[in-house]
Amino acid sequence: MTSAINTDGILGRRGLQTGVEWSAPTAARARAAQLVAEHRTRHQEILRNPHLSAEWARAAVHAPHLLAAVQGAIGPDIAVENTFLVMKWPGRVFQIPWHQDGIDARVELDPDRSVSAWLAISDATLENGCLHALFGSHHLGYLPFSSEADHGAERGRADQATGFTTDASTALPLRAGTALLMDSRLLHRSGTNTGDGARVGLNVRYVAPGGIRRRDPQSPSLDPVTGTGW
Template sequence: MLTDTETLRTAGYRTGIRWADTGEAIRIAQQVTGHGDVVRQPWLTLPSVAALVRRPALVNAVADVIGADIALEGGFLLIKWPGADFRVPWHQDGAGDGVELDPNRSVTVWVALTAATAANGALHVIPGSHRLGYLPTRREDPHGGRHGRALTTVVPPGGPEPVVVEVPAGEAALMDVRLLHSSPPNTTDQPRVGLNLRCVAPGAVTRRDGLKPQLYPIAGPSW
């Protein structure tokens, strides 16, 4: 049987990280709803998120992958409302217009405040795609949504079929920052509320403008 770390290394993701019971997670979701569909760096403005990112279950899961010194490089609170044309295209978290993360010293945590299901826009991932490294990107085509043209990754042909990663409320998933993932719109009658956290160890972030990255430490003595 694979260990949790081996599962992440082989498939590029792992699930089953319990950080709160269902009722508490939903109460937090209710507290943070109403601040916009996408709230970037929500730990700076929402006290309940600032407390959540330091939950021992989340910190310990990340520490198992990148070590005890952990900071947030970026992330966002994302709410998919019923019926909204809110889809997230295929992409990799670790490379963007101005930054690249060392995959050996970084990991994404996807936190479910409400249950993420196949019907309400849960993540779709391509298992093992992190082993392809960082791939070329482009701006997505317009699709009528309200969230602009996101940076998307060109998915190579001939790979494994995508799988849906359902995450119950109060649980989280870890993803390699190179893992290809996307998510469709919410087709249910209830909002889907999730939190994406890009966690890094010291030295993990390279900015293409040469400036020092702005990090938010959450654990460890090295910051």
């Protein structure tokens, strides 16, 4: 639950919760295979907000165990603010630099009333470009937001902050069908897929009422999952 006195944030000292089951592994892998077949020709790497148009993504963001974990973190009323499907193709250079999910050019989320989920649709391994996170980096708060091109500077700022070095980051391989939750301020990244098969993952930003501090008026509206008053 949200708490004004919890200085560790909604997910505790590491800023991360692992082991959330959102799908049976076989069903998740079958979905990954279908997405790979659908997008292989153009090697599409990113699909924005698939939960608004694809039934499978809509079901994923409503998965009961995932919702229970999200509600445990930010309370009973939740909405999806944004989803982001990332497909990493073997042999193609594609890295996602250090960033915090709760802040970008479009939006800033209240870290006590938002949480970010990353769902492994395929298996995510060290070789195929799993996430890496800097545990505890949410204690830094939001770093001055920079554009994609400036993410190296963000890493530098994290390194300079007392007690943190991005060299100490932790790799987070995940089995298909599992998910992790991240504090909206947690620094994370992912590397290029050097494996044999495609890696597919879905990032979801959930918010509780009042969880958006700043928003670009052009943004798609919130997609309520539970509760009223949105």
